[in-house]
Amino acid sequence: MKKNNFLKTSIMGALSFVKESLFADEFALKKGFLQGIDPRFKAAVIVAFVILVMLLKNVFLILSLYIICLILACLSGINMGFFLKRTWIFIPLFSLIIAIPALFSVFSPGKEIFSLNLLGFKLAVTQQGIDSAILFLSRVATSVSLMVLFALVTRHNQILKVLRIFGVPQVFVMTFGMCYRYIFLFVGIIQDTYISIKSRVGFISSVNKGQKLVAGNIALLWQRSYQMQTQVYNAMLSRGYTGEPKLIEDFSAAIKDWIFLIIAATIIILMLWKNQYLN
Amino acid sequence: MEKPIFELKNVSFSYLKRFLALNNLNFSISKGSKVVLMGANGSGKSTLLSILDSIIFPDKGSVEFMGKELKESDFMEHKFSQNFRKRVGFVFQNPDIQLFCPTVKEDIVFGPLQLGVSNAEIKKRLEKLVSVFNIGHLLDRAPYQLSIGEKRKVALASVLAIDTEVLLLDEPTAGLDPQTTRSIIDIILEENAAGKTIVTATHDLHIVAEISDTVHVFGGVKNIVRSGEPAKILSDEEFLHEHNLVHIHRHKHGGEMHTHEHRHLDHHNHE
Numbered sequence: 257m258k259k260n261n262f263l264k265t266s267i268m269g270a271l272s273f274v275k276e277s278l279f280a281d282e283f284a285l286k287k288g289f290l291q292g293i294d295p296r297f298k299a300a301v302i303v304a305f306v307i308l309v310m311l312l313k314n315v316f317l318i319l320s321l322y323i324i325c326l327i328l329a330c331l332s333g334i335n336m337g338f339f340l341k342r343t344w345i346f347i348p349l350f351s352l353i354i355a356i357p358a359l360f361s362v363f364s365p366g367k368e369i370f371s372l373n374l375l376g377f378k379l380a381v382t383q384q385g386i387d388s389a390i391l392f393l394s395r396v397a398t399s400v401s402l403m404v405l406f407a408l409v410t411r412h413n414q415i416l417k418v419l420r421i422f423g424v425p426q427v428f429v430m431t432f433g434m435c436y437r438y439i440f441l442f443v444g445i446i447q448d449t450y451i452s453i454k455s456r457v458g459f460i461s462s463v464n465k466g467q468k469l470v471a472g473n474i475a476l477l478w479q480r481s482y483q484m485q486t487q488v489y490n491a492m493l494s495r496g497y498t499g500e501p502k503l504i505e506d507f508s509a510a511i512k513d514w515i516f517l518i519i520a521a522t523i524i525i526l527m528l529w530k531n532q533y534l535n
Numbered sequence: 536m537e538k539p540i541f542e543l544k545n546v547s548f549s550y551l552k553r554f555l556a557l558n559n560l561n562f563s564i565s566k567g568s569k570v571v572l573m574g575a576n577g578s579g580k581s582t583l584l585s586i587l588d589s590i591i592f593p594d595k596g597s598v599e600f601m602g603k604e605l606k607e608s609d610f611m612e613h614k615f616s617q618n619f620r621k622r623v624g625f626v627f628q629n630p631d632i633q634l635f636c637p638t639v640k641e642d643i644v645f646g647p648l649q650l651g652v653s654n655a656e657i658k659k660r661l662e663k664l665v666s667v668f669n670i671g672h673l674l675d676r677a678p679y680q681l682s683i684g685e686k687r688k689v690a691l692a693s694v695l696a697i698d699t700e701v702l703l704l705d706e707p708t709a710g711l712d713p714q715t716t717r718s719i720i721d722i723i724l725e726e727n728a729a730g731k732t733i734v735t736a737t738h739d740l741h742i743v744a745e746i747s748d749t750v751h752v753f754g755g756v757k758n759i760v761r762s763g764e765p766a767k768i769l770s771d772e773e774f775l776h777e778h779n780l781v782h783i784h785r786h787k788h789g790g791e792m793h794t795h796e797h798r799h800l801d802h803h804n805h806e
Contacts (some may be wrong), residue, residue: 390663
């Protein structure tokens with residue numbers, strides 16, 4: 257029954273995308289600590305922290321950075337349950353494929369902790385394997401959490417503008433922005449189309465019919481987006497666009513942004529210094 | 536005598552060289568005037584506005600702007616193109632096409648930024664438009680989060696921010712509630728009082744008298760069938776009926792069904 261209902265799945269997919277995006281924007285609009293920091297400073301610090309995570313070889317230092325990330329999330333008014341759920345969905349995806357083989361002596365030779373006999377083939381878990389798996393997992397967990405935190409506390413349009421400080425050309429920033437803006441329009445069209453189909457034909461039990469309807473609508477949507485592309489380009493030309501877009505740069509750094517940057521830089525220096533002694 | 540701001544001579548246009556959209560148009564628009572292009576759906580109003588904005592160019596005939604013929608090749612030249620865009624603004628019928636930036640604020644400042652207006656001047660214009668349209672609370676919102684009325688206001692603000700001499704408006708009040716319609720009309724009238732030329736395409740008869748001093752009516756064969764003062768055209772019911780601009784309206788009065796022409800003009804004033 258569930259498998260057959262292509263229309264319902266499509267509507268639910270479209271709705272959940274919009275809901276998720278609005279939900280994410282809700283955090284970015286809150287009056288929290290990180291929301292009040294200039295996006296350029298915020299991006300620079302988060303990227304520096306991620307690079308730091310890659311450089312640190314001590315698990316405790318990485319975990320202390322993870323705790324800093326959680327404290328920042330709390331200060332920014334993010335629900336801890338929501339944050340942990342959101343980050344720990346991605347972490348196994350990124351890490352398990354690499355972390356699990358690293359446990360075994362084949363990849364990490366060393367002191368054997370215990371061994372498994374798999375179809376006559378001996379697989380030994382080593383201390384070095386466990387250490388490197390934990391190190392890898394803690395790096396992935398901290399990096400993913402930092403990036404998710406940045407995405408949650410920064411509005412999508414600001415994230416795009418921040419790309420400018422990393423040298424991304426304005427034309428790309430503008431194209432990304434337009435893509436993001438029009439995804440919502442097309443999601444709205446998808447929703448309306450499927451609801452109108454549902455209101456006319458009701459429940460479709462045949463998998464084939466459902467698939468045909470969805471495929472047909474993908475083609476229709478492509479045609480509409482193609483048509484709209486010309487119209488949007490005309491609207492841009494009409495307002496003076498000549499192929500080299502100019503975007504508004506409305507960031508302004510305050511004293512609190514500089515204090516945030518100095519504190520972050522101090523943490524980075526201290527951790528790098530400590531990292532040398534602990535290894 | 537002052538030159539007309541636009542002068543059209545024998546203008547024809549077909550989409551894909553097959554589907555006729557405009558058929559031999561001849562008329563001019565004088566500076567500071569209020570012109571309404573009236574006609575049923577698909578009569579060519581939007582196409583004409585696109586031609587006036589030099590987004591598309593006629594297959595036959597010519598369009599002159601301030602005495603100079605507008606040619607596609609001229610718009611390859613940066614200076615000419617920017618100068619024209621600074622003087623002519625176009626509010627599209629579909630605000631989802633007009634509002635392509637991630638936020639309302641970026642959309643409003645997009646035009647002046649491309650046209651090299653200074654940041655201080657852009658800020659000044661933005662503040663003024665925010666207060667005129669009362670849209671301060673929408674500035675950081677994404678266009679998809681707005682209602683149709685808000686979208687139309689922002690679309691108009693995004694063109695007014697360029698501060699052009701001519702405003703081309705395509706169905707600016709379509710689908711709006713009476714209060715939002717009123718506020719948009721008031722803004723249009725204020726812009727005209729400030730000296731701007733207003734060209735509006737609409738089939739909404741109840742706004743025509745207010746926003747025009749000349750009306751051009753489009754016919755079924757994509758040509759202008761009549762031009763003149765709004766009062767004369769709007770009072771000619773037979774003519775309006777012939778060109779699909781009125782319909783029969785049935786409703787109850789004192790428990791009895793009542794039938795009359797519905798012109799979206801003064802139909803609710805009768806006894």
